[in-house]
Amino acid sequence: MKTIIKTKKLCKSFSNGGQQIHVIKNLDLEIEEGSFTVIMGRSGSGKSTLLYAVSGMDKPTLGEVWFGSQDIAGLSNDKLAVFRRKNCGFVFQQIHLMDTMSVMDNIIANGLLLTNDKKAIYKRAEKLLARVMIGRELYHKFPGQLSGGEAQRVGIVRALINRPALLFADEPTGALNSSSGFAVLDILSDLHKNGQSVVMVTHDLKSAVRGNRIIYLRDGAAAGELELPPYTKDTENSRIDTLQKFLERMGW
């Protein structure tokens, strides 16, 4: 399998009132193309920080982040923005749709960054929306008029509109009730099955078992890893057992 993202001695620290907090410490990590990587760890262990650092949302303090043959750690803010629009899709716990725009415009705003072909982008959005079961009647609604689950599914479509090499999701089900959460997870599993690389941060066991590789983060370093076979519905319970044992070993 090809490596899609690789970090070398990645460090990220914040200064907090003159005091340095080292959140990520010398982390070496490789993520393979087509994998579904799950990052777990206690609250404050640096999961979100890591996600933002490898996805070009934030600049690492030290170290390298290789995307293919390019080190994105040293890129300017504008170059990073271009990198993100071409290669990364984001799904947020708080969903973060823009309240002032319709569902369709929320999606298309990002799509139009890479092409001027409005028709083509509209068609692609339609296809993706159909795939996440969002009906036409919602296209011109505003985010405030959607349910949480619907909104998050729109969020996923927005993340996918530019065919990103990597889909990043930070607690995508964190704000949803369990049935909406399941629907979102099913979409992610489905995407993964069709070859999409996914990196997801989660607290939730039922979410985590969707991945085929679980990395446990402790104090900014990878404390351990668990490999799982590809997800199927009928293996769900046994996967949860395996994961639980792994987490116990990690001191979860």
Place this chain on the structure above:
Amino acid sequence: MKKALHIATANIKRHKSASASIIILLMIVSALGTTGLSFMLNLNRDYRSSLDKLNSLHCMFSIPKEKYLPSFETALKNDTRVSQTETSEILFAGPAKISYGGEFTGALLLLNIDTPVSISNPAVIEMDTSVPLRDAVYLPTYAKELGFQNGDSFSFQYQNRQMECTVAGFFESNELSTPNNSILKAAVSNECYRRLSQNIGRHIWLTARCYHSDDAPGVYNDFVSGLDFDFSLQCYGSAGIELSILSDAALSPVLITSATILVFAVLIILISLLVIRFRVTNSIENAIHDIGVLKAAGYTSRQIIACCLAEYGVLSLFASFSGIILTIPLFPLIRNVMVSITGVRWTLGINPIAGAVTVLFIVLFLLLVVVRSCRRIKKLPPVDALRGGIAAYNFRHNFFPLFKGGGTVHIRLGLKNTFIYGKLYMMIGIIIAVIMMTLTVTFAIYESVAVSKTGFITMVGLEIADAELRIAQDTDADRLAEEIKHMPEVRKVIMAETTTLKAEGVSFMGIISDDFSSMETMNTHEGRFPLYDNEIAVPKRAADLLGKEIGDEMEITSNGTALKFIITGYFSVASYGGRIAAVTKEGFTKLNPGYKRGSISLYLNDGTEPEEFKKTLANSPHAEKIDLFTNSKADAETQLGTYTNALYAIIEIIMLISLVIISLTLTMVVRQIVAKRRRELGILKSGGFTAGQLAGQLAVSFLPYTVFGILTGSILGLLVTNPFISLMFSSTGVHNAGIYANPLTTAIIAVFMLLFTFAAAHLSAIRIKHVTVYDLLSE
């Protein structure tokens, strides 16, 4: 209350930058308000006290020595209104062509510095003793504004003789130091006096001061009417002038410039108040969450409102007092400008009442705004306040859908925001419109006064031809006029002579013509000019002064004869306090049977310079019939020179303040929008929009409103310029200023403003750059 004050000061400290912008604007308002009001309240009083400071004359007469009788002074002394009289011998060169900041034709009074006087004594400062006494001339300090320095030569032409002197010092003077009255008062050393007296006639200079300076015109009129002396041709042979004419010359440039400043100050104050209102309302809205927290903790609405009132009370008091303190060093600057425009040694100061009124106004205004924006706090339940007060936008319409229509995604995203934040942007649009309008009007004044000058001459309303010929004694003026009219360089010949006369006992300047319809700048705005020998036209202001109307009779006295004339019309004029009367040649001859036309005014064809034509005339057979050729337009322009610099300074200040206000407002609104859209901008950034693209979108979103503001402002400016300026100067007697904004200039300003606002919006929006995606997303 103490607690409220405590929270208030804490709040001011916490919102430093927001408070700073309000303070800056309030300071501008306070400084402009105090200055403007002080001006209005003090101007006349300050002028009088400047006169007292130098013991300046209220009336003066310059009479050839051989015609002077000691009884003249006695007559004046016996007038109970007169407090002091004085005579001294001077040299009188008139008419002379004087090089004094450009050339002008007028009378030159030369006092002997070695025989001091007590009224209007030229006390020399900055004396240069190295100048040979034979050549030493001392000029009013105003001359320094025209570039004169010690050691420079001062020259004038009198009776075809070129006279040369050297500047050896300056003296302070309140009168006759600018070319505006066509009389210049200077002084020379005793040696120089003797040298010049060989070629210049000796006069007795009779001066007087009154107990009340307002009596000066009355004293002057009574004195003149008891004398069979003609002071009408002021600078020729003899001269007389009194305070109301002097103060007209001194005050009208100040009134014109200060009216310009005041109008602008009022506009700036309006704009600033608008911005402040917006700022205060917004910061209270933004604090709604904090207010919820306070409410939840048990504060009452009343207590919270008291906090807000205290906060803005402290702020407005601080800012308005600082603004007044700011004007203290400003006043000497203003004084210098005024001295340089008027030649009067002003004693100007801040008027405490003006300061108090300004402070009171500012504090009350701000508190009113606060009370209004606080009304919502009262109704707000704490839970709603905690949730952010207003339920998230209730959107109905998706403006500028991205999937259809033209334009790039950036332009369309920008335009979306134009509509979403319409109310916020509208304020910018209005402010830009007001500023654009102000700039249009100001530039129109500037162009007509400083650049082309003719516009201003038109506004003043006196007929000023290209040249004026004084005719030799025994020449038939009408025949000569007819001959000159046929010269190829000449476009038109008119008769426009000035004289002094009395209307209902008040001294007036008379304009005599045989055909008022041929006048180019003098115009009636109601009725018509006189056609017959019993008709007269006056400015409306003069008619009001005498309580007359069109159709009424008016008694005119000249040369001891009094006759009734019917008022046929009003014309617009802004000099001589409006006390000007237009009479026909026949009418004036009825009063003065011996009257003979003594001058010809002429207009030249385009492309003919008066100086060239003067040479042509000198080489023509007409030469001997002409005593004096005056380049009237050049004279008028020399006199206008006093306004040019002042107006230029004003324009610069107005431009600067305009740009400051625009930048301040834009920065404020951009900040507001960035704060409101923080999350949205974060989302867009995470999706791969660069900071530059987002700043560009913000700048684009302003465009429709700036374009709207600039267009409306320009159109309004073009439309209102003339009525506005007419109104502004109506107190000086102008009815129709005839000053219009130049569409080309307006277009240039508009383009400049458009670029400036776009750049300013872009620049202040680029602050998005310093916010990381993480910052934007975490609320």
